[in-house]
Amino acid sequence: MAAAITVLLDGVASGMLLFVLSVGLSVTLGLMNVVNLAHGAFGMVGGYVCVVLLSRAGVPFLPSLAAATLVAAALGWVLERLLYVRLYGRDHLDQVLFSIGLVFVMGAAADWLMGARQQLIQLPEWLSGRVEFAGIGLGRYRIFLILLCGAVAAGLHFGLVRTRFGARLRAAVDDGVVARGMGLPVGRIFSLTFALGSGLAGLGGALGVEVLGLDPNFPLKYLVYFLVVVAVGGANSVIGPFVAAILLGVLDVAGKYWVPQVGAFVIYTAMVVLLLARPDGLLAKARS
């Protein structure tokens, strides 16, 4: 029983992490209808920034996380302005080729700069070790993940529903033509959103070094996970991807814990089945 609860909480923690990593993609893919297979590359960039600052420059953990977020967001903003903006409305084949190309270039750059090996980080003392709580063992870092990512999710939800920027984004996505006609700077809203999504991916990548690992293959290795979150969660709200990510995290951790011989097959099967059962999770908004 205690083991089951530990697995459940570990699953929730990795699901939260997945949410932060993939929520940006649910905007680009689900709302802006751009097949961005390179989303994970921003997570990888954040991860490397964190590793370099933490292990080589001796910067503390929390400022490293902030820097990872900012660098990934800045990179996302630049790439959106220079390249992605040309691909809006183009056919899917162009978008697929472009984003695979971007993954290859960034992977090769990471390999060249940092080497192909797995990167490791030393967590600060207050985040390492486990705590016992009513007989249930739980890693401190997992608790930290749940709290931080939960706060991010709540902030995003609040931001989308309550703030002016959230209202503008929803308007721009609902009907870009009308929004433009009303004088909303749709292009700028999209590029800010893209930067925000990339920054969150960077944060997720930095947080995930300890849990998911980090090497130049990261963007492709976890691509399917990001796509599942978007496909299952839909793009109507922050809540959809959030629930999807947590489900996926629990399923993944439980699968690895209880049926390790099946491996990643569980996730791929889940993805295909869910895509078939709920194709509208993916496209509900983009179509309207």
Next chain:
Amino acid sequence: MRVLLHAVPWLAAIAAYFLMPERLPLLSSIAIAALFTVSLDLIVGYAGVVTLGQAAFFGAGAYTAGLLAQNGWGEPLSGLLAAAAVAAVLGLVTAPLVLRSGALAGLMVTLGLGLMLYEAANKAAAITGGADGLQGVEVWPVLGVFRFDLYGQTAYLYSLAVLFVLFWLAKLIVASPYGLSLRGINGNPRRAPALGVPVKTRLTVAYALAAAYAGVAGALLAQTTAFVSLDALSFQRSADGLLMLVLGGLGSLYGALIGAAAFTLAHHALSEASPIFWQFWLGIALIALALYGRGGLMGLLRKLMPRGAGS
């Protein structure tokens, strides 16, 4: 004039056999890559269904031919047929899943199915050899006469002959009323059903046909190298195929030949320097093609050729 142009790639392929006798394995891999790219051109270029999982059929064909030969039936031509049949059935079974939902969801289903098959082959190590690959593939002589030799002479000529036959079969298919209806669906997916074209059926057949082509390409690889590895099913292979196709140019079949040759030669030259270097330039090429490269090398050739002479 036109007839001569059609002969150019094949004359070049035969000239290469005599001019580069020490590079025959590389030439065979070009022929196999070309057949795989033709399969992608059928489904992506003509039918307009973008797939990220074509390697699933390539790998299915490779493992079919490999397992047959490993278990005592090494006759190559029937191996190809079996591989085509298995891949086509797999295509028929999965086509409804891919075509059912919208373009975007379908794209992701192809990706998911490809990864599923890769993982299944990886885990079923008792049958496929898992990460070690399928060992002990023994292929009999082609037509009972031509033994697979150490230099790869038989392998190259065999692959080239299969490519030649299937290429012209594909040419016939795309020029038939069926092929024209595929172009119609691709050109205007809303109008085609209004004209009475059974879109789903046509696309399903195209998907299975492309799958069978990819299966034969995989079987050729298994037979000529007497080995099958998990690479045959990898996402990298699907992505490489798409790049070859786009590099050469979509929807002409000749583009598939040119793209496969250019890609494989560039890969060979650049990855000798360093695999990272190759990956980097491959990425740059993909980005440039996506942004500016409509038409690929074939489009460039068309511009260079005098009017009316192009195929």
